[in-house]
Amino acid sequence: MAKILIVYHSQTGNTEKMAHAVAKGAKSIEGAEVLLKKAGDATLEDLLTADGLAVGTPENFGYMAGMVKDFFDRTFYHAQEKVFRKPFVVFISAGNDGTGALKAVERIALGYKFKTVYQPVIAKGVITEEILQQCFELGGTIAGGCQMNIY
Ligand SMILES: Cc1cc2nc3c(=O)[nH]c(=O)nc-3n(C[C@H](O)[C@H](O)[C@H](O)COP(=O)(O)O)c2cc1C
Numbered sequence: 001m002a003k004i005l006i007v008y009h010s011q012t013g014n015t016e017k018m019a020h021a022v023a024k025g026a027k028s029i030e031g032a033e034v035l036l037k038k039a040g041d042a043t044l045e046d047l048l049t050a051d052g053l054a055v056g057t058p059e060n061f062g063y064m065a066g067m068v069k070d071f072f073d074r075t076f077y078h079a080q081e082k083v084f085r086k087p088f089v090v091f092i093s094a095g096n097d098g099t100g101a102l103k104a105v106e107r108i109a110l111g112y113k114f115k116t117v118y119q120p121v122i123a124k125g126v127i128t129e130e131i132l133q134q135c136f137e138l139g140g141t142i143a144g145g146c147q148m149n150i151y
Contacts, residue, residue, distance in 0.1 A: 002032045002146035004139070005046050008056030009039040009067040014093035014127050019056045021132040022091060025139025026054075032143040039067040044075045052087040052146040053114065054139065055105060059092055062100030072108050079112060087151040088114035089142050091121040091135055098122040117142055117151050 004026045010016035019036060026034045037046060039057075047053065057064040090105050092098045102120055109116060118141045123131045145151050 002029070002051045002143055003049060004032055004034050004052045004054065004143045004146065005042070005050035006034065006036045006054045006056065006139075007039050007042045007046075007068070007071055008037075009058065009065040010056075010093070011058060011065070014123065015056045015058050015091070017127045017132065018091050018093060018121065018123060018135045019054075021135035022054050022056065022139035025136035025141075026143035028136070028140050029143040029147050031147055034139075034143070039065070039071040042071050044078050047075050047079055048082055050086070052089075052117075052142045052151075054089045054091065054142060056091045056093075057101055057105065059094035059098050059101035062097070063104050064101045068105075072112075076112065084113045085115040085151070086112075087117045087142055087146055089116065089118045089120070089138050091123075091138060093123045093127065096124055098124060115151060117145055
């Protein structure tokens with residue numbers, strides 16, 4: 001059974017909608033177990049026991065949300081060498097950009113040595129049905145790949 005951890009922060013609900021769509025996509029894979037956690041509640045154990053990780057953040061001041069950074073700050077040292085090539089995807093809600101948050105998350109993912117397994121979903125402005133569909137696919141892809149052990 002593949003366990004997918006989805007860690008996100010959301011202030012006004014946009015990233016949260018995306019996170020729920022990622023979770024729905026992951027749950028659509030038979031046998032996948034999904035753990036959806038707000039970044040402030042997500043623990044090192046959640047990370048270590050997950051087979052795949054999806055991180056969602058709004059872009060704030062051209063960077064990831066502080067709560068998502070806090071999750072990385074809290075887990076980095078203890079997770080080092082234990083999460084090598086753990087499958088990873090990212091989704092971002094931005095007002096009009098998203099590149100700063102993406103770059104920052106990608107740099108941190110490199111530090112953990114996660115393996116990015118699918119292109120990021122970046123929403124600019126309103127969360128559309130198309131974005132939610134992309135998030136569904138993102139969740140289905142990481143869960144399906146983990147379930148089939150292809151990463
Ligand atoms: C403090 C703050 C800073 C922001 N900075 C950016 C930014 O640098 N670039 C951008 O495109 N949007 C920026 N936004 C807009 C948010 O990224 C956008 O509203 C996003 O959808 C919020 O997601 P949430 O509802 O999950 O919190 C900012 C919003 C806030 C509150």
